[in-house]
Every structure is written in structure tokens, then in C-alpha cells.
Amino acid sequence: MQIRKAFTFEAAHVLPHHPGKCARLHGHSYRLEVAVSGPLHSDGPAAGMIEDFELISRVVKTSVVNALDHRSLNELIDNPTAEHIALWIWRHLAPDLPGLKQITLWETRSACVVLRSGDPLIGGG
Numbered sequence: 574m575q576i577r578k579a580f581t582f583e584a585a586h587v588l589p590h591h592p593g594k595c596a597r598l599h600g601h602s603y604r605l606e607v608a609v610s611g612p613l614h615s616d617g618p619a620a621g622m623i624e625d626f627e628l629i630s631r632v633v634k635t636s637v638v639n640a641l642d643h644r645s646l647n648e649l650i651d652n653p654t655a656e657h658i659a660l661w662i663w664r665h666l667a668p669d670l671p672g673l674k675q676i677t678l679w680e681t682r683s684a685c686v687v688l689r690s691g692d693p694l695i696g697g698g
């Protein structure tokens with residue numbers, strides 16, 4: 574079983590190597606979907622849950638969304654393609670969110686990147 578929670582943030586970027594319009598400063602309303610899997614807690618406040626949506630929300634906002642929202646991504650990430658942004662998000666989120674299975678980052682309404690645990694691009698697994 575897997576649970577998912579979605580977040581949004583607004584950010585600007587430049588893709589310096591892109592041959593087209595994306596080499597110019599522009600922005601996106603990003604949608605980030607975070608998927609967590611694992612067994613159900615058997616007792617305590619998260620009994621019957623893989624993880625409390627409230628806890629996921631708190632962790633994702635603290636570790637990722639607050640850092641990226643209304644920012645120029647080039648100040649944080651070299652060549653901030655959707656792929657590089659997703660890797661940055663994973664590296665900042667995984668240590669604080671056990672059970673993180675997958676993130677999906679929608680850059681536009683029609684374009685997204687999916688990153689799953691075990692992907693060789695994620696350093697250290």
C-alpha cells in the first residue's frame with residue numbers, strides 16, 4: 574500500500590545550456606507529489622496509517638517547499654532542470670521521511686519527472 578500527498582510551490586529558473594526559450598528567466602507553478610509506503614502503524618497516534626498526512630506535510634514543507642517557494646532555483650541548484658530539482662528534493666527529503674518511495678515533480682501541466690527509491694541517480698540508494 575502507498576499513500577501520496579501533493580504540494581505546490583512557485584519558482585523561477587534559467588536553463589543555461591538550453592538552446593531555446595528556457596535559457597531565458599521564467600517561472601513555473603510546480604506540483605510535487607510525495608509517495609510513502611510501508612506497514613500500517615499498529616498503535617499510537619498513527620494507528621491504522623502508513624504515516625500521518627499531517628506529519629508528511631510538516632516534513633515536506635520544512636525540508637523542501639519552504640526552501641524552494643518563491644526562489645530563483647539557480648541560486649540553489651546548478652542547471653535546475655526538472656531532473657536536477659527532483660534529485661535535490663529527494664536528497665533533502667529522504668533523511669527526514671522514512672518510507673519515501675517516489676516523488677513526482679510536475680513542472681508544467683504536461684511535463685513531469687518521476688524519481689523512485691533505488692534509482693541509480695540517487696546517491697547512496
Ligand SMILES: Nc1nc2c(c(=O)[nH]1)N=C([C@H](O)[C@H](O)COP(=O)(O)OP(=O)(O)OP(=O)(O)O)CN2
Binds near residue numbers: 588595654680
Ligand atoms: N527533460 C527536460 N526538458 C525540459 C526541461 C526540463 O527540466 N527537463 N525544462 C524545460 C523548460 O524549463 C520548461 O519546463 C518548458 O518545458 P515545455 O514542456 O517545453 O513547456 P511548454 O509549456 O512551453 O510546452 P508545450 O509545448 O506548450 O506543452 C524545457 N525542457
Ligand SMILES: [Zn+2]
Binds near residue numbers: 586595
Ligand atoms: Zn522552465
